[in-house]
Amino acid sequence: MERIVILTGAGISAESGLATFRASDGLWEAHRVEDVATPEGFARDPALVQRFYNDRRQRAAEVAPNAAHLALAKLQRDYPGEVLIVTQNVDALHEAAGAEVLHMHGSLDGALCAACGHRWPAPMKMQVGEPCPACGAPAGRPDIVWFGEMPYHMEEIFARLSRCSYFVAIGTSGNVYPAAGFVQEADAAGAHTLELNLEASTSASHFAEARQGRATELVPPWVEEMLAEARR
Numbered sequence: 001m002e003r004i005v006i007l008t009g010a011g012i013s014a015e016s017g018l019a020t021f022r023a024s025d026g027l028w029e030a031h032r033v034e035d036v037a038t039p040e041g042f043a044r045d046p047a048l049v050q051r052f053y054n055d056r057r058q059r060a061a062e063v064a065p066n067a068a069h070l071a072l073a074k075l076q077r078d079y080p081g082e083v084l085i086v087t088q089n090v091d092a093l094h095e096a097a098g099a100e101v102l103h104m105h106g107s108l109d110g111a112l113c114a115a116c117g118h119r120w121p122a123p124m125k126m127q128v129g130e131p132c133p134a135c136g137a138p139a140g141r142p143d144i145v146w147f148g149e150m151p152y153h154m155e156e157i158f159a160r161l162s163r164c165s166y167f168v169a170i171g172t173s174g175n176v177y178p179a180a181g182f183v184q185e186a187d188a189a190g191a192h193t194l195e196l197n198l199e200a201s202t203s204a205s206h207f208a209e210a211r212q213g214r215a216t217e218l219v220p221p222w223v224e225e226m227l228a229e230a231r232r
């Protein structure tokens, strides 16, 4: 049986209207990454960090999945083999399109207690000192994996990479590990590796094949190719 592992990044949500991380000015929605995506940044200025993710949560609630999200959901539904979708994105657009995904960098819809580790659905606006419903500590934070923290689902993802036949990375710049190293893992397992991205990513040279363009233009035809190949 064929097994496909797909890794998505901010580029797949760009055409839905969500900003990517690495714009040409190196800033992320006018903030330094260290200020809004590290535990140290949160300790220094929790109000800034909560406001930053509150704004992103609000924005993510206003947008809809695009043709690339919908095509991946179709592949997952109709492909006769296994299709694992792993996303670095914290929006819920894959789910809104009808797909099941592993969120390796967490989710804007989740809250996490920094004191006891309890998780619960995040309110649209999280406050500084948001109380944990389990232990009562005023330690609620967005359930987002920040720099210096361990991404989620790593064991399962590496197990699936080690026996996949196709690995496809979509809309990711290849700058952030461990995701940027998935291609080498899949390559070592003998998988065909394909990058679908607006431009050649930092890890493009590790892929057997690369196609450049917008996700909404590249992903639907690739999904049709995979479904046609499976029918042959």
Ligand code: OAD
Pocket (backbone or CB within 6 Å): 008, 009, 010, 011, 012, 014, 015, 020, 021, 022, 023, 033, 037, 088, 089, 105, 145, 146, 147, 170, 171, 172, 173, 174, 175, 176, 196, 197, 198, 199, 201, 213, 214, 215, 216
């Ligand atoms: P980046 O912003 O680093 O990269 C987005 C990639 O998508 C770039 O290579 C763009 O060229 C490409 N792109 C932009 N628009 C596109 C489109 N319409 N179609 C196809 N590709 C397009 O985002 P990520 O690689 O996802 O981590 O960033 C990885 C991680 O860095 C994020 O998950 C986040 C960030 O720090 C955490 O928050 C922990």
